[in-house]
Amino acid sequence: MAYFEQPERILLRVNVSYMTLTVVLALLFNLLPWHDLVGVPDMAALVLAFWCVHQPRRMGIGIAWFVGLIMDAGNGALLGQHAFAYAFLAFGAITLHRRILWFSLWQQAAHLLPLLLASQALMLGVRMIAGGAFPGPMYFAGSLTGAALWPTVTFILLLPQRRPESVDENRPL
Amino acid sequence: MDYQPPPFFSRGPAPLVRLGFFVSLAVLLMVLDARFRYAESIREVVALLAYPLQRVALAPGELLGATADFFTTQVALKQQNEQLKAKDLLAASDLLTLESLRAENAQLRHLLDARERVPRPSTLAEILYQGRDPFSRKVIIDKGSQQGVEPGQAVIDDVGVVGQVTRVYPFLAEVTLITDKEQRTPVEVVRNGLRAVIYGGGDKGTLDLSYTATNADVQADDLLVTSGIDATYPPGLPVCKVTKIERDPAYSFAKITCIPAAGTDQNRQVLVLAREADLPPPPVEAEPRAGGASKQKQRPRKRE
Numbered sequence: 001m002a003y004f005e006q007p008e009r010i011l012l013r014v015n016v017s018y019m020t021l022t023v024v025l026a027l028l029f030n031l032l033p034w035h036d037l038v039g040v041p042d043m044a045a046l047v048l049a050f051w052c053v054h055q056p057r058r059m060g061i062g063i064a065w066f067v068g069l070i071m072d073a074g075n076g077a078l079l080g081q082h083a084f085a086y087a088f089l090a091f092g093a094i095t096l097h098r099r100i101l102w103f104s105l106w107q108q109a110a111h112l113l114p115l116l117l118a119s120q121a122l123m124l125g126v127r128m129i130a131g132g133a134f135p136g137p138m139y140f141a142g143s144l145t146g147a148a149l150w151p152t153v154t155f156i157l158l159l160p161q162r163r164p165e166s167v168d169e170n171r172p173l
Numbered sequence: 174m175d176y177q178p179p180p181f182f183s184r185g186p187a188p189l190v191r192l193g194f195f196v197s198l199a200v201l202l203m204v205l206d207a208r209f210r211y212a213e214s215i216r217e218v219v220a221l222l223a224y225p226l227q228r229v230a231l232a233p234g235e236l237l238g239a240t241a242d243f244f245t246t247q248v249a250l251k252q253q254n255e256q257l258k259a260k261d262l263l264a265a266s267d268l269l270t271l272e273s274l275r276a277e278n279a280q281l282r283h284l285l286d287a288r289e290r291v292p293r294p295s296t297l298a299e300i301l302y303q304g305r306d307p308f309s310r311k312v313i314i315d316k317g318s319q320q321g322v323e324p325g326q327a328v329i330d331d332v333g334v335v336g337q338v339t340r341v342y343p344f345l346a347e348v349t350l351i352t353d354k355e356q357r358t359p360v361e362v363v364r365n366g367l368r369a370v371i372y373g374g375g376d377k378g379t380l381d382l383s384y385t386a387t388n389a390d391v392q393a394d395d396l397l398v399t400s401g402i403d404a405t406y407p408p409g410l411p412v413c414k415v416t417k418i419e420r421d422p423a424y425s426f427a428k429i430t431c432i433p434a435a436g437t438d439q440n441r442q443v444l445v446l447a448r449e450a451d452l453p454p455p456p457v458e459a460e461p462r463a464g465g466a467s468k469q470k471q472r473p474r475k476r477e
Contacts, residue, residue, distance in 0.1 A: 083199040091188055127308040132309055134376065135376055
């Protein structure tokens with residue numbers, strides 16, 4: 001267990017505007033013209049899950065739902081499809097948040113993979129009911145890359161909280 | 174004496190309650206959108222939020238394209254020019270006959286008292302991106318309701334039919350390709366004028382000529398063009414070519430697969446055709462009962 005092996009850093013207070021910025025950037029990533037590229041991760045889902053795990057009091061199911069709604073409108077998907085899946089994802093991440101942080105980053109990613117897969121499966125189910133075409137099994141590859149990106153995402157999103165509290169001129173590090 | 178936790182531990186409703194609330198909200202929206210199409214106004218408002226993000230997301234690609242255009246070599250341009258000139262020469266002879274044929278056709282139609290086919294006003298649009306929705310085949314073009322694009326208009330490229338405008342935003346429009354699983358296009362076989370409706374094949378990028386009798390006169394390599402019966406598409410535009418026919422006597426319909434004529438996945442520039450203005454009103458259906466309510470239930474039709 002990572003917790004006993006290495007000392008844990010005490011993180012700074014999270015900046016809400018930074019959280020907003022990361023969510024907007026993730027949405028931007030999702031709206032990039034990806035064409036038919038296989039295995040592009042759903043960055044918005046990943047960032048939402050991250051903040052649900054790390055800041056469950058500031059990020060919640062409601063915000064995830066709204067971000068999903070923006071995804072639906074931007075992609076021309078069935079309205080409510082991403083909102084539905086992201087609400088479930090946020091719920092799963094909030095349920096896991098007390099447990100998941102005791103594991104190492106790769107074990108955390110393994111926890112996250114079923115969550116991402118489930119949210120994709122929900123979207124698939126909804127669209128199949130609404131009469132969509134089955135996109136093929138490679139549709140789920142995005143979840144694999146998403147889970148594989150979890151350590152990187154954790155590192156980047158926690159950077160501002162890892163800054164020193166007060167910069168000492170004599171000891172810059 | 175009932176005990177209340179101090180207010181600084183209060184976290185609002187339990188996650189499960191919130192989940193239930195938002196999931197039911199999402200399900201409500203999905204049903205409204207899929208079944209009744211009442212959610213369009215909500216979609217427009219949220220799409221307005223997403224629009225700046227979309228533009229920013231497209232900016233790097235556009236910049237790259239512009240830079241590549243700027244550095245196109247003279248040799249490439251010269252080659253292209255020569256090719257185009259040769260093509261032009263070939264086309265010129267066709268064009269001459271076309272002119273005479275068109276004049277002749279107009280005269281004949283006039284004689285037959287048929288309605289003259291007026292060339293429709295059209296808008297040139299550029300495909301911005303393919304929708305990220307893996308369940309449908311849609312593209313987003315850079316012209317919207319501000320430029321006069323309306324839902325239901327036909328979209329073509331230089332070879333044939335690409336699709337139909339299904340949703341319009343102020344500055345963007347969503348085009349459903351003819352290969353989408355939910356898209357239907359009225360066609361006829363060029364060789365013998367057999368009318369049919371062609372169905373999109375979904376993810377395979379093909380089309381299916383469904384509900385055609387096993388003994389129907391369709392052959393491989395037949396060209397299917399729009400029949401123009403629905404007045405959405407002008408008649409005679411190439412739609413697809415028959416590639417494979419499976420006639421199994423166990424089924425009452427033949428399985429006919431076609432590939433689209435237009436580059437539904439390739440081109441960037443497309444033409445949005447306006448709908449014909451002077452459509453005759455649709456025939457009023459006979460009332461089932463005498464004295465019944467004359468109110469006819471009319472659902473907004475999205476695709477014809």
